[in-house]
Amino acid sequence: MVWPLIVGLLLTTLTWPVARFLRRRGWRPALAASVVTVSFLVVVGGVVALIAVPVASQSGELTDGVVEGIQKLREWAAGPPLNIEDAQITKAVDTAVARAQDGLGSMVGTVVTGVSTVVNGVVTAVLALFLMFFFLKDGPRFLPWLARQLPGRLATDVPTVAARSWDTLGAFVRSQAAVGLLDAVLIGLGLWIVGVPLVLPLAVLTFVSAFVPIVGALFAGFVAVLIALVSNGLTDALIVLAIIIVVQQLEGNVFQPMIQSRGLGLHAAVILLAVTLGGNVAGIGGSLIAVPITALIAVVWNYVREQLSDAPQEPGTGGSHTGDVAPT
Secondary structure (H helix, E strand, C coil), rough: CCCHHHHHHHHHHHHHHHHHHHCCHHHHHHHHHHHHHHHHHHHHHHHHHHHHHHHHHHHHHHHHHHHHHHHHHHHHHHHCCCCCCCCHHHHHHHHHHHHHHHHHHHHHHHHHCCCCHHHHHHHHHHHHHHHHHHHHHHHHHHHHHHHCCCCCCCCHHHHHHHHHHHHHHHHHHHHHHHHHHHHHHHHHHHHHHHHHCHHHHHHHHHHHHHCCHHHHHHHHHHHHHHHEEEEEHHHHHHHHHHHHHHHHHHHHHHHHHHCCCCCCEEEEEHHHHHHHHHHHHHHHHHHHHHHHHHHHHHHHHHHHHHHHHHCCCCCCCCCCCCCCCCCC
């Protein structure tokens, strides 16, 4: 139940602006939700047909390239000028190779060979789509209904926090998707100009990695440089590294401020720790949802702090005091 709910909410944040536009033009909620859901399925089907199938067919080659690149780095570190003994890096390299094989190869291998995983993935996708449809159709009725169910001050506090959380979640998902698309297009174009193979899988990896702030960009860039090193040599690998650095600087200083009108209010160190904790607790899925969950916790904390920031009236003043009490 948990993953369909999470995926359904994330998909709703992406598609809600279109549904809201149709509703404001006089479309009935059910019709607007149906049109948006069907259109989303058509777009996803086209993406799968044009991108996902070639990427899946090249995933094994991508994994082999990463492993070979790590081995080349190992040989370079063992030679001059570093002259690091092989025994000192064997354990770290073996761990990196194992993780690369597991992280890049196991996803496709599990989908191909794991029947139970495929079934669970299909069930999750179907439930998430149904939930997305109902969220698009009846979502605006939720907060008024929630306010009627709660007693006293909770009838105001909980809907307010829920509305702020929804705005924060939507801003995060849409901005990350837009920034990830720009990164994928620019980096993919640079790889194509340089002549690096596996451009499409690397561009898709860049887009997906954008949803894991900081760590995702480093991982995708590392993989692209390794593939360039293995296939084209050191010079092209350095050119690819320069392209990735330039694109990441444009993302941090131009793209993200323009696309994300208001940030999540989280320090980069907090984001890094959240991604690390999420990955250790729940793997790749935990890394994907760690930052949104942290941002939602920050929303709750900021609201509680706002409510506690008003100093209470002094005892005995009652309602006869006409001046305003300054907040602390």
